[in-house]
Amino acid sequence: MSDPLSEVVKFLQPQALLANLISGRGNWAIRYSEFGLPSFCIMLEGSCLLAIEGQEPTTITAGDFILLPTTPSFTISSFTQTTPVCFDPNTVAGRKEELRYGEQEGPADMRSLGGSFQFNCTNPDLLVSMLPRVIHVRGSERLSQLVQLVADESIYEHPGSEYILSRLAEMLLIESMRSTTTGTAPPGLLRGLGDERLAQALKAFHNDIAYPWTIIKLAKIAALSRSAFFERFSKTIGITPMDYIVNWRMELAKELLQKDKAISEIAVLVGYGSSSAFSVAFKKRFGQSPSRFADEPRKDY
Structure with missing residues (x-):
């Protein structure tokens, strides 16, 4: 994992x-x-x-x-x-x-x-x-x-x-x-890893970021109902499960773009069904296309 x-x-x-x-x-x-x-x-x-x-x-x-x-x-x-x-x-x-x-x-x-x-x-x-x-x-x-x-x-x-x-x-x-993955940590990843059930879902996601994750699938891994998982995750991590997934996929995409990987390959690696779907999601988040981002790899967004 x-x-x-x-x-x-x-x-x-x-x-x-x-x-x-x-x-x-x-x-x-x-x-x-x-x-x-x-x-x-x-x-x-x-x-x-x-x-x-x-x-x-x-x-x-x-x-x-x-x-x-x-x-x-x-x-x-x-x-x-x-x-x-x-x-x-x-x-x-x-x-x-x-x-x-x-x-x-x-x-x-x-x-x-x-x-x-x-x-x-x-x-x-x-x-x-x-x-x-x-x-x-x-x-x-x-x-x-x-x-x-x-x-x-x-x-x-x-x-x-x-x-x-x-x-x-x-x-x-x-x-x-x-040393900080405990229930006393403020909302965030460390607090989530201190929650036994959420930790299982987090590890499963990070083990296969490209998998077509849904809240239902993650909730099943955490042995929680969909609504209980959503509420517990959002409160503990500070963002919704799907926002967390998108955030990590975009971070991985930025890293891969800096390594000159093809956009079609990156789209698959970060869980998008096509280059166009990935490009739309990337531009929506960062304000420009993946190809332009790759040309300016050290600029802050």
Whole structure:
């Protein structure tokens, strides 16, 4: 059976950019403006407060892993209230030396390893919208090991580092998403995979995207009535089953168009009975024909 998490990561095409050591001492607060790119952080020692814009502050402690798929503005601070110092994440990204918050001298109260990467797909917005705004995993030794490898490759720039970093970025995404497939996740793919019945339908679809799926067929796999499946899927994933199917077929079509595959072949691979039917559906979604899209493969839609 195909793995939906692997497909998300395959389509996003993450590429690791950097990782650097961050520490803090005394009373401090740092306000970062919106970054846009996905970023991650793992706490190595101590603890601090993280306040994502629009959400309640949360305590992160040693062993915690944070992934922000779009990195909105946020504040990170010690536990004593103080006026935040504003940082531009673009000026921090890429630095090799340790970044110190608060008192510059003396042993750190908090140490973390943070970094960012970019998604190299044509339009990541649809896929990112299926992920939680914040992924917070507590005490994962595997994630800690992966982030340390990212740091080593970023700092020392070994031969082949670019390739290794892209693979490590994929592993970070999958490992963090594995830990978030629960009923407590917000509506989206991860929450759906945490639902035993919906997960069966999702895996069946991803195993054969070209199959002529209907709500009735998917509901049968999930052992639910048509109406119960539709309601449960829409509430859990955040979109209707057929919208989900169309979204994934179009994402696969875009990937195949970038690989110079014939439109007639792509139509079959993504579940359309003819090239004309596929072209109509593609143009309706993206505003232009598949052939024109193929000529401008890096433009956002």
